[in-house]
Amino acid sequence: MNDLSKALRDPARAVYDFTIPATQPWSGSLRRGQVLRIVDLEGQQAVDTLFYNAADFSERYSAQDTLCAQNGAYVTTGTRILSNEGRTMLTVIGDTCGAHDTSAGACSCEANTVRFGHHTRYMHACRENFLVEVAKHGMGKRDIVGNINFFMNVPVEPDGRLAIVDGVSKPGDYVELRAEMDVLCVISNCPQINNPCNGFNPTPVRVLIWDA
Numbered sequence: 001m002n003d004l005s006k007a008l009r010d011p012a013r014a015v016y017d018f019t020i021p022a023t024q025p026w027s028g029s030l031r032r033g034q035v036l037r038i039v040d041l042e043g044q045q046a047v048d049t050l051f052y053n054a055a056d057f058s059e060r061y062s063a064q065d066t067l068c069a070q071n072g073a074y075v076t077t078g079t080r081i082l083s084n085e086g087r088t089m090l091t092v093i094g095d096t097c098g099a100h101d102t103s104a105g106a107c108s109c110e111a112n113t114v115r116f117g118h119h120t121r122y123m124h125a126c127r128e129n130f131l132v133e134v135a136k137h138g139m140g141k142r143d144i145v146g147n148i149n150f151f152m153n154v155p156v157e158p159d160g161r162l163a164i165v166d167g168v169s170k171p172g173d174y175v176e177l178r179a180e181m182d183v184l185c186v187i188s189n190c191p192q193i194n195n196p197c198n199g200f201n202p203t204p205v206r207v208l209i210w211d212a
């Protein structure tokens with residue numbers, strides 16, 4: 001980021017500024033050219049995120065196309081967020097954390113029971129958050145696809161294994177994305193407490209939007 005872009009993204013000049021409470025969902029629209037900043041206010045907080053073309057929700061984020069196009073396993077500055085139609089939806093233009101996962105998917109009650117035991121069946125999970133939030137836009141289960149996990153640390157081991165390990169994001173770390181088309185952004189501020197993706201303590205995150 002150069003100094004000019006920093007100055008333009010003074011929080012006092014944001015057209016939208018909202019703190020998503022711990023464990024809760026959120027959605028918001030971005031017009032082409034607007035910039036979204038997601039701030040991990042207290043650090044080590046996974047922010048499960050989906051994107052849809054605002055004009056046609058059947059075009060949506062594609063983790064496979066995004067990773068394929070950049071020849072890399074993580075999302076960070078310079079990553080083009082691609083849709084299932086191969087078009088650039090957003091570009092990551094700032095990242096103080098360094099790497100974000102888009103391989104491990106979102107937590108669900110079903111996955112919790114397999115990983116952590118049947119007693120976790122009734123714990124709140126990202127999939128429930130996503131269902132609640134996409135329903136506000138006329139979508140349902142079939143519209144929830146593989147997501148980005150901002151601030152979630154999922155190193156790919158030399159043998160190809162994935163593991164969710166302690167997050168590396170510090171309080172105040174943020175990621176910035178510029179919309180390259182009009183998009184709907186849907187977030188689950190992850191409520192998981194059975195693995196380290198939220199430091200075993202889900203916390204609030206802040207979303208800000210600036211005009212182009």
Ligand SMILES: [Zn+2]
Binds near residue numbers: 048106108126127190
């Ligand atoms: Zn989750």
